[in-house]
Amino acid sequence: MPQHQAMPKGKEANGMATPPPDQDLRGHVVAPRPSHTGHRVEYDLYVDERQVNYTGKTRLAIAINGQIPAPTLRFTEGDTAIIRVHNQMGVETSIHWHGILLPNQYDGVPYLNTAPIEPGGMHTFTFPLIQSGTYWYHSHTMLQEQSGLYGSIVIQPKAVKYELKEYVLLLSDWTDHPPKEVLRYLKRAGEWFAVQKGATQSYGEAIAAGYFKDKVKQEWGRMPAMDLTDIYYNKFLTNGREKSYYPDAKPGKSCACASSTAAPPRTSTCSTPAGPCRSSPPMASTSSLSRCRSSKLPRPKPTTCW
Ligand SMILES: [Cu+2]
Numbered sequence: 001m002p003q004h005q006a007m008p009k010g011k012e013a014n015g016m017a018t019p020p021p022d023q024d025l026r027g028h029v030v031a032p033r034p035s036h037t038g039h040r041v042e043y044d045l046y047v048d049e050r051q052v053n054y055t056g057k058t059r060l061a062i063a064i065n066g067q068i069p070a071p072t073l074r075f076t077e078g079d080t081a082i083i084r085v086h087n088q089m090g091v092e093t094s095i096h097w098h099g100i101l102l103p104n105q106y107d108g109v110p111y112l113n114t115a116p117i118e119p120g121g122m123h124t125f126t127f128p129l130i131q132s133g134t135y136w137y138h139s140h141t142m143l144q145e146q147s148g149l150y151g152s153i154v155i156q157p158k159a160v161k162y163e164l165k166e167y168v169l170l171l172s173d174w175t176d177h178p179p180k181e182v183l184r185y186l187k188r189a190g191e192w193f194a195v196q197k198g199a200t201q202s203y204g205e206a207i208a209a210g211y212f213k214d215k216v217k218q219e220w221g222r223m224p225a226m227d228l229t230d231i232y233y234n235k236f237l238t239n240g241r242e243k244s245y246y247p248d249a250k251p252g253k254s255c256a257c258a259s260s261t262a263a264p265p266r267t268s269t270c271s272t273p274a275g276p277c278r279s280s281p282p283m284a285s286t287s288s289l290s291r292c293r294s295s296k297l298p299r300p301k302p303t304t305c306w
Contacts, residue, residue, distance in 0.1 A: 038078030070151025143179035
């Protein structure tokens with residue numbers, strides 16, 4: 001009997017109103033094999049299309065178990081993961097377990113090492129967890145990841161027990177443009193996103209700033225003013241919300257923030273009433289662990305983590 005049932009079809013999953021991410025669905029633990037040290041941790045993930053509204057406009061997105069981001073999957077090093085992915089969409093899908101060391105056939109990249117999950121179909125992934133840390137999982141089919149098909153994976157180390165309260169932060173972005181349209185804009189190398197971001201360049205501006213030579217060089221190399229993948233996003237999200245508050249992170253207490261980035265590299269702003277958010281390793285990687293200490297200050301001071 002699957003533990004996690006999908007929400008009824010047709011019900012709106014408003015991006016702002018999805019269940020709080022800290023109400024994570026804990027996997028169902030079944031009896032381990034006698035020779036095995038860890039547990040068998042099972043999850044049922046139901047992939048479905050949902051309507052979301054992040055900007056005042058209703059758009060179609062992809063959710064797992066009715067939520068964006070998808071549920072955080074929690075394990076302990078040494079466990080065996082048994083994850084059944086049920087595709088309730090009319091198109092094929094896939095799930096790639098990003099950064100997880102596993103047998104090749106469970107990697108989840110369709111047409112490369114795992115078969116795609118057909119519409120209405122189900123695929124069972126079974127793999128041992130031989131590492132610890134914070135990772136993420138996402139669709140590897142078409143542009144489904146941009147539509148919301150991503151979630152966090154947390155693997156607690158077997159030996160070390162964290163005393164700090166841990167928060168899982170999944171950073172992502174949202175555009176109201178259909179992802180296919182975004183790709184079409186990028187391929188055309190148009191300046192529409194640059195116009196939206198106010199990041200276009202002109203010769204006049206370059207000359208006024210003393211960068212005429214650089215501008216000519218850039219044009220000669222057919223290099224646009226922006227990075228090719230730099231898209232105008234309507235929203236930047238943390239755990240599916242524009243702003244996430246953790247009122248139980250009390251002043252004077254330390255906590256651990258395990259963050260994954262389900263988006264192109266960008267700057268994230270961590271505001272604590274606080275102080276510096278120490279990040280190790282830096283947040284440029286897809287996942288990192290930070291230690292944040294909050295203290296009482298007259299005004300909140302934003303801290304930038306890379
Ligand atoms: Cu990946």
